[in-house]
Amino acid sequence: MNKGLVISGALVGMTMVASAFINSGLDKGERVSPFHPKHVAGALKGTDTCFPCTYQNRPQVQAWVTNGDQKSIMAFAKTLDTAMDKFSNKEFKGMVVILATKEQGRKIEEAAPMMNKELKHVSISYLTSDNEAVKNYKINTAAKNTVFVYKNWEVKDKFVDLSADEKGIASLNAAIGSVVK
Numbered sequence: 045m046n047k048g049l050v051i052s053g054a055l056v057g058m059t060m061v062a063s064a065f066i067n068s069g070l071d072k073g074e075r076v077s078p079f080h081p082k083h084v085a086g087a088l089k090g091t092d093t094c095f096p097c098t099y100q101n102r103p104q105v106q107a108w109v110t111n112g113d114q115k116s117i118m119a120f121a122k123t124l125d126t127a128m129d130k131f132s133n134k135e136f137k138g139m140v141v142i143l144a145t146k147e148q149g150r151k152i153e154e155a156a157p158m159m160n161k162e163l164k165h166v167s168i169s170y171l172t173s174d175n176e177a178v179k180n181y182k183i184n185t186a187a188k189n190t191v192f193v194y195k196n197w198e199v200k201d202k203f204v205d206l207s208a209d210e211k212g213i214a215s216l217n218a219a220i221g222s223v224v225k
Contacts, residue, residue, distance in 0.1 A: 049144050055201070056211075058137075059062055059121075066186055066204055066205060067094060067184060067204065068182065068183055068184035068186075068187035068190040068204045069108070069181060069182050069183060069184075069187075069190035069192060069199075069202050069204060070181055070182055070192060070199050070202065070221075071199065071202065072199050072201065072202060073198065073199065074169035074198070074199050075197045075198055076096045076106070076181070076192065076194055076197055076198075076199065077177075077180050077181070078094040078096060078097050079094060079095075079096075079171075079175070079177030079180065079181075080092040080093070080094055080177075081095070081141055081169035081170060081171045081174070081175075081177070082149065082153075082169055082170055082171070083167055083168070083169040084152055084153050084155075084159065084168050084169060084170065085156050085159040085160045085163060085166070085167065085168035086139070086163070086166050086167030086168060087165070087167060088169075089156070089160065089167075089168075095137070095169070095188075096169060096197060099135075099137045100197075101195065101196045101197065102135045102136065102137055102195070103131070103134060103135070103136045103137070103193075103194075103195040103220070103223035103224045104136070104137045104138065104139070104193075104194055104195070105124055105127075105137075105138045105139070105191065105192065105193050105194075105216070105219075105220060106138075106139050106140075106141055106191070106192045106194075107120040107124065107138070107139070107140045107141070107184055107189060107190075107191045107192075108141045108143065108181070108184065108189060108191070108192075109140060109141070109142050109143065109188070109189045110143045110173075110184075110185050110186075110187055110188060110189060110190070111188045111189070112142070112144065112148065113189075113208075114176065114190070115187060115208050116188065116189055116208040117140055117142060117168075119208035119213060120140050120189070120191070120208065121140050121159070121163055121166050121168060122162075122163070122166075123138075123213050123216055123217065124138025124139070124140065124165075124166040125138070125163045125164055125165050125166040127217065127220050128164075128165040128166060129164070129165065131181040131220070131224045134224040135218045136220065136223075136224050137167075138165075138166045139167040139168070139169060140166065140167070140168050140169070140204050141167065141169050141170065141171060142168070142169070142170040142171075143170070143171055143172070143173050143178065143183070143185065144170045144171070144172065144215070145172065145173075147181055148170075149170050149172070152168075152170050156168070161170060166223070173185055184198045184204075187204050187205055188205045189202050189203075189205060190202070191201070191203040191204075191206050191216065193216075193219040193220060193222075193223055194223070195223045200219070200222065200223050201222070201223075203216065203219075205207065
């Protein structure tokens with residue numbers, strides 16, 4: 045009887061650990077593909093221009109935020125904006141993609157003037173979760189976020205559920221540093 049409880053407890057524990065690791069996004073070595081989000085801030089604002097197509101082989105980051113977490117959105121946006129300044133000589137580009145409903149998209153557009161004042165370079169865009177790009181980029185909408193660091197269209201690093209705290213941002217900055225060499 046005790047043996048059964050131990051085994052049962054171990055299985056529950058393993059299930060809880062397994063569910064803590066969500067897989068989302070293209071893996072290292074896979075290639076990003078064209079897509080057309082609605083840009084509300086940055087150089088591409090007011091368009092649905094393809095970000096990877098526009099910036100081609102340059103070092104880039106796409107931070108896909110799936111839960112609407114304002115803290116993460118702004119932390120990633122500010123980090124990428126700062127990196128675009130710092131690595132302008134390497135032509136580094138960054139974009140935050142917010143997955144949103146159509147109603148949330150309208151609210152994002154209403155907030156765009158504030159974002160355009162606060163951020164100098166980074167592109168902020170949104171897509172609805174039924175957009176084909178979500179499938180093509182293998183975005184798991186159960187993840188809080190999926191961040192791709194890539195160059196020459198190839199994913200060099202990926203983060204899933206990256207924390208917007210000091211440690212998470214330091215990891216993102218280190219990955220950016222590795223693609224701008």
